[in-house]
Amino acid sequence: MNLNAANTAIVLDSTADFPDAADRFPNWRVVPLYVNFGTESYRDGVEMTATQFYERLRTTQATPTTSQPTPGDFKAMYDELGSYERIFSLHIGATLSGTYESANLAADDRVRTIDTETASVAITMLALAIQRRLERGTTDEEVYELVARYKDDHAMLFTVDTLEFLARGGRIGRARAFAGELLHVKPILSIRNGEVIPVKRVRGNRKAFQEFVDEVEGTIDSPALRFGTAHADAPERAAELAKMVRDLRPQATLEVETELGAVIGTHAGPGTVGLFWFTDI
16 A cells, blocks of 8 residues: 555654644644643643643642543544544553553554654654655555664653652653662663663763763764754753754754653653654665
């Protein structure tokens, strides 16, 4: 089957942190997860924006929690996309959330669910790579080959102000080894095979930023190299990261700059900054 942007849709969940996906691409949709403050529940990116979430977080004593979309949420979205012959449904790592399983339960014959084994902008960047292929014409096989290579080759680094939020939400993974560190020690983390993993410990934001610089300097500057940035209520640090990428890798494309939404923000915590990259050959 020949796949293109007219007959193939892409569905993300809101942990991809790309809330305006449908405005950017007519064949894209986003299924929101839920963020909960006590008995109040909000659809991530729909009923609670990232800005509203961080404002609420600064003033509330309640600890937010998150929950996955229901299979019914996904079925309603797949039904809405009834004119499309194929749907690629890309989701946060199955080890991090039950979202992928909900999508599987709702999938019909047109739907190909993908456990991206990652989160946030890394999901969006994979979807953008698929979209580029749809726009020139592609096949299921080519998309599957891309997904496999992406899982092996894409990279990310992020730093959090505290491991408290990851630990509280049970998403800390092997980064638990960094728990209990002294104040001002910044953990550098990544996600690999659906698990948060520790990379390095540094002291202070300056040294953390240098780790990002070192990683970018280890890439080969080319038009095929693509970057993304994300932050949780830390726009100045994200802007500094974006400037660094443009200065060090002028041929590359910085294709996503976003703020972590309520669900990812619940687990990463304010002050988180992330850098994502992939060479799309």
